[in-house]
Amino acid sequence: MKSDRLLSILLLLQTHGQLSAADLAERLEVSARTIMRDFEALSAAGVPVYTVRGPQGGIALLPGYHTDVTGLTADESRALFVVLAGSAHADLGLGQALGSALRKVMAALPAPHQGGADLTSRRVLIDPVRWRGAPGSSDLEVFQRAVFADWRLRLRYRHGRDNRVRTYTVDPYGLVNKAGVWYLVADCEGAPQLYRVDRAQSVVVVAEPVRRRAGVELDDVWEELRRRIDDLPSLVAVTALVRDDVLALLLRVHQGELFDGPVPASRSGWSQVELRFRSVRAVEMLLAFGAGVEVLAPEEAREALAGQAKAIAELYGSQAPAGTPSR
Incomplete structure (x- = not known):
């Protein structure tokens, strides 16, 4: 929408003082020719924009043309620009709106605070998404x-x-x-x-x-x-090696227990994962993967798995099941 683009140009110029038409075009994803038409529209509307000729030239606003947000301290201004880089805004369809909102806030900040806010946005990044975290839902x-x-x-x-x-x-x-x-x-x-x-x-x-x-x-x-x-009891932290041919299935079945990983293990063809279970008894679910998963820690989980494996081996030993007729 042209009106939104004109406002974005105005806010960018308030923030940076002077930008080339090419720079504005790249930031707003339009052509340089469109930027020049927008420049003419701003000028016709009485906005004090002007062009600076030469290699270092561009489009600028007359000094002093800005609006301050009063009452914000330097720390409050910096806090606004700690960038949340996760997919939350994009998931909600608000990714572009976030960028637009931050531009408006930056342009309206008191001039002494703008440098610190801009530096914070380029030096601090928060990504809340876990490694190999659960995928988003199309629903x-x-x-x-x-x-x-x-x-x-x-x-x-x-x-x-x-x-x-x-x-x-x-x-x-x-x-x-x-x-x-x-x-x-x-x-x-x-x-x-x-x-x-x-x-x-x-x-x-x-x-x-x-x-x-x-x-x-x-x-x-x-x-x-x-x-x-x-308030639930502390979770049991489990370190396990997973054979690569069953890794995808384990990640799908136990995505709720995945804490970190997978990362390549020293054993060829295996990966290491960190899992969290509600109890040692719950770790026994990993027996469903047979020899494709080896729990390295904690020792109590290894002992529990060994006990269950022994019981299974005895159950399926060479002796025929009760009631099976002899040959």
């Missing part, structure tokens, strides 16, 4: 639509604890992005529940108004659910 748009329209949702949902798929009709409070993973906070039959968006096998908006508990907001429910998870 996030459907979740958004229900949340903003206050409609109910019907989910076919795969649970991480047992991989079973169940169907629920839920009443959403909102969406939360934690460590790069999207969660739906909702009531199910009046009780607060948390659903990972990427575990939804399907999601359908139900044309019925949401039935939230009166006076309860997203922050309240999220705090309750967060405490419920934080």
Whole structure:
């Protein structure tokens, strides 16, 4: 939209003082000819823009033409420009809006604070997405639509604890992005529940108004659910070697337990992963991968797996099952 582009040009010039037409064209993804037409439009509207000729020339604003945001300290200005580089804004379709908003804030900052804010944006980066983290969901748009329209949702949902798929009709409070993973906070039959968006096998908006508990907001429910998870017993940290031919399956089945990795191991054809389980007993699920997974630590988990493996070996030993007729 031309009006938005004109405003972006004005804000960029307020921030940088002078920019070439080519630089403006690159930043705004248009041609230099379009920038010159926009320059003429700004001038005709009474904006004090002018051109500087020569190799170091460009487009500039008359000195003093800017608007300050009063009341912001230097630290507050820097805090605004610690760039969140995860996919959260892009997932919500707000990636371009974030860039535009930051340009507007930068242009409106008091001049003494602009340098520190600009340096912070180039020196500090926060990426909340875990390595090999769970992928985003193509259904996030459907979740958004229900949340903003206050409609109910019907989910076919795969649970991480047992991989079973169940169907629920839920009443959403909102969406939360934690460590790069999207969660739906909702009531199910009046009780607060948390659903990972990427575990939804399907999601359908139900044309019925949401039935939230009166006076309860997203922050309240999220705090309750967060405490419920934080108060669980400490997780068991497991280091394991995974044979490369079963690695993809393990990452798919145990994505909820994956903490870090995979990274190449010293043993050829194997990778090392870090997992977190609720208990040593839960680590026994790795026996499903047979000799394709070796737990290195902790020792108590190795002992538990060895005990189960011994029991399985005895069960399937050479002796025929009870009731099998002799030959």
